[in-house]
Amino acid sequence: MNAAVRRPAVAGRFYPGEPDALLRDVRAYLMQAPERVAALGCVAPHAGYVYSGHVAGAVYGRLELPRQFIILCPNHTGMGEPLAIMSQGAWLTPLGEAPIAAALAAELKREFKPLKEDAYAHLAEHALEVQLPFLQAQKKEFAFVPICVGVGTYDLLKQLGEAIARVVARQNEPVLIVASSDMNHYESDAITRIKDRKAIDQMLARSPAGLHETVRRERISMCGSGPAVAMLTATGQLGAADAALVKYATSADISGDRETVVGYAGLVVR
Numbered sequence: 001m002n003a004a005v006r007r008p009a010v011a012g013r014f015y016p017g018e019p020d021a022l023l024r025d026v027r028a029y030l031m032q033a034p035e036r037v038a039a040l041g042c043v044a045p046h047a048g049y050v051y052s053g054h055v056a057g058a059v060y061g062r063l064e065l066p067r068q069f070i071i072l073c074p075n076h077t078g079m080g081e082p083l084a085i086m087s088q089g090a091w092l093t094p095l096g097e098a099p100i101a102a103a104l105a106a107e108l109k110r111e112f113k114p115l116k117e118d119a120y121a122h123l124a125e126h127a128l129e130v131q132l133p134f135l136q137a138q139k140k141e142f143a144f145v146p147i148c149v150g151v152g153t154y155d156l157l158k159q160l161g162e163a164i165a166r167v168v169a170r171q172n173e174p175v176l177i178v179a180s181s182d183m184n185h186y187e188s189d190a191i192t193r194i195k196d197r198k199a200i201d202q203m204l205a206r207s208p209a210g211l212h213e214t215v216r217r218e219r220i221s222m223c224g225s226g227p228a229v230a231m232l233t234a235t236g237q238l239g240a241a242d243a244a245l246v247k248y249a250t251s252a253d254i255s256g257d258r259e260t261v262v263g264y265a266g267l268v269v270r
Contacts, residue, residue: 004089006119010126011094015049015133019094025049026137029057031247036064037270040235041177043203043228044134045264046073046127051251052182052264058247059266060134066174067142068101069135070108070164072227073127073180075150080121083114083160084148091129091146095136101143104167104175108145112163114156121148127180127224149226154212157226161208161233168238179231181224183263189252195220196248196263203267204243208232235269243269 011017016025029049044059045052075084087105090097109115122128128146135142151157168175183199184192199220202210208229215225222228246266252258 005097006086006089006091006122008093008129009124010129013048014126014130017094022094022133023137025053026057026133029053030061030134030137031058033062037062037268038064038174039176039268039270040238040240041179041231041269043179043181043231043265043267044131045182045266046130046180047182047251047262047264049130051254051262055247055249055264055266056134059268060138062246062268063176065135065139065142066176068104068173068175069142069144069178070147070175071128071131071144071178071180072147072149072230073125074224074227075121075125075148076127076223077124078150079123080148081116081118082150083116084118084121084150085109085115086119086122086146087117091132093129093132093136095133098132098136099143101145105145107167108164111167112160115147121150122146131178131180149230152226154209154229157212157229158208158233161230162237164230164234165237168234177231177234179224179227181222181228183222183265185221185223185262186260189250189258189261192250192261192263196265200245200248200265203228203232204245206232206236206240206243206269208236232269240269243267
């Protein structure tokens with residue numbers, strides 16, 4: 001193993017650390033749709049699998065998975081560059097190494113100068129890592145570009161999404177743009193469902209500006225709103241005509257605690 005391999009930060013905590021147990025759990029969460037759909041983008045949650053794995057599994061079980069992905073996640077740790085990309089090497093999970101799409105990453109850096117090479121921002125961030133086993137369990141060969149988003153300014157997120165769209169449009173094969181996000185945090189189940197519905201409606205309307213404004217106006221603590229805004233911008237530029245809510249839940253559906261919850265939404269944009 002070389003120095004360019006990013007080691008797992010949350011294996012054994014957010015998801016099982018043993019390969020057999022992890023594969024068993026992921027396969028249990030994957031809800032196989034009668035017919036898979038080709039998509040331009042999606043939103044998938046990133047909490048511990050016991051809470052949000054069934055929502056993420058519903059999303060990834062619905063999709064025709066291409067060979068390349070751009071995965072956008074929020075920066076929970078505050079570490080590193082505001083817009084941090086890795087363009088070399090691989091990420092390790094208990095299911096093996098997932099290689100970075102080096103050529104695609106290099107093209108994104110050339111297209112959008114604010115993207116900075118920075119492995120440090122990704123070092124302890126869980127939101128992207130937890131997506132990979134769902135891909136590894138279904139796809140033998142794939143590569144991805146990891147982008148950690150620590151900015152909230154609409155203009156910059158819009159520019160990021162537009163740059164992603166330009167790069168994706170130039171590719172000879174499909175690229176799925178994944179926005180890793182949980183929804184509202186640490187309010188009651190009743191309040192969270194009301195707030196989340198407002199944000200989901202904006203995503204279903206494929207309105208990045210509407211989502212950005214709604215999250216701020218309604219004080220919705222959607223941690224991955226930045227990645228979602230960029231994804232919606234990119235997919236809109238690429239001609240998206242439809243968005244669908246695949247599954248919604250809150251942590252209360254698992255824990256039974258309805259006083260302090262986190263919401264989880266899985267959406268597909270095509």
